[in-house]
Amino acid sequence: MRVPFPAVSFALVTVAALAGLTGCSDPRPAPTEAAAAALPPGRPAVYAAALEGPEPFVRALYAVYAADGGGLSPLPPGQDPIYGRMLNAMIGADFAKAGGEVPFLDHDPICGCQDAADFALQSVTVTGTGSTTAEAAVVFTNMGEVRHQTLKLIREGRYWRVSDVLVPGEAPLTEQLLKVID
Template sequence: MRVPFSAVPFALAALAGLGACSDQKPEQIQPPAEIVAALPPGRPAIYAAALDGPESFVRALYAVYAVDGGGLEALPPGRDPIYGRTLNAMIGADFRKAAGKVPYLNYDPICGCQDSDGLTLDSVVVTGTGATEAEAVVVFTNLGEQRTQTLKLLKEGQSWRVVDVLVPGKPPLTEQLLKVID
């Protein structure tokens, strides 16, 4: 069943309303898989998938790069709900410290790029490291180059978030940011 995109915000709002009246704990409320699958690539799909689980979340993150002109539309630095609180704070501090100059993080850490062209997600392997923590080893191809990186994930409230990005041969993104904002 294909759900019209215009119905999705209503459906998600209705789910949230039902959750407020339910005896279920908030952590147990999730959008139906068919609603998540029906969303076109973009932020609404990512936000819905973040409620579904870590693998759905990661797949939705990379799905936006597969469409023409792919990539996430920019939000104010340090206020992007796909990132965890600490990583958002570091990104915001990096931007403020740059004060009109180019910040250290001047690329998209999800694709490790400034531009994506024909990015394809080759594989995702998610391992849980606890009830609210997971790691996703992601292999993708961008601009003809295959890359591997690990997204460290944390469930904050009801949603999964990226809390660090690990690229082989480089320090974790949080370590890099910490050095420049100190």
């Protein structure tokens, strides 16, 4: 039996789309820990460390703030690969719902700030919570203030990403965003 051309095209497009959604493996070899550590603080170092494990990933994130105080260069809301898919979707929905006004999330959740100065990472304690999840309890100083927070991490494909940010005395970031976008 011969399959009509449009049906074959649709099947190929569907398979290609599903492959993209499932996170096809990256054919490039993963950088070694030494290679990631050799990169200057910034997105390339964060992406390389995200392949190594949760602790190198978190340390690379905060190294950017300690190096220049500016944090990571912003990407379009909802499209930042340091965040997991669900958190990215929530950030994007918050931005879209704001309709050109200031969104709820108008600060950098990694440092819990809009500005960083005299930034120093004090400690990182990573605890595995599952085969693809971990929590990183972080203590840092920013502008002379000691801050404590926990980054919930998820491994999506080969990369570790931030899935939530927990600050003592506040609801988790994902809960706050859900209230705004719901």
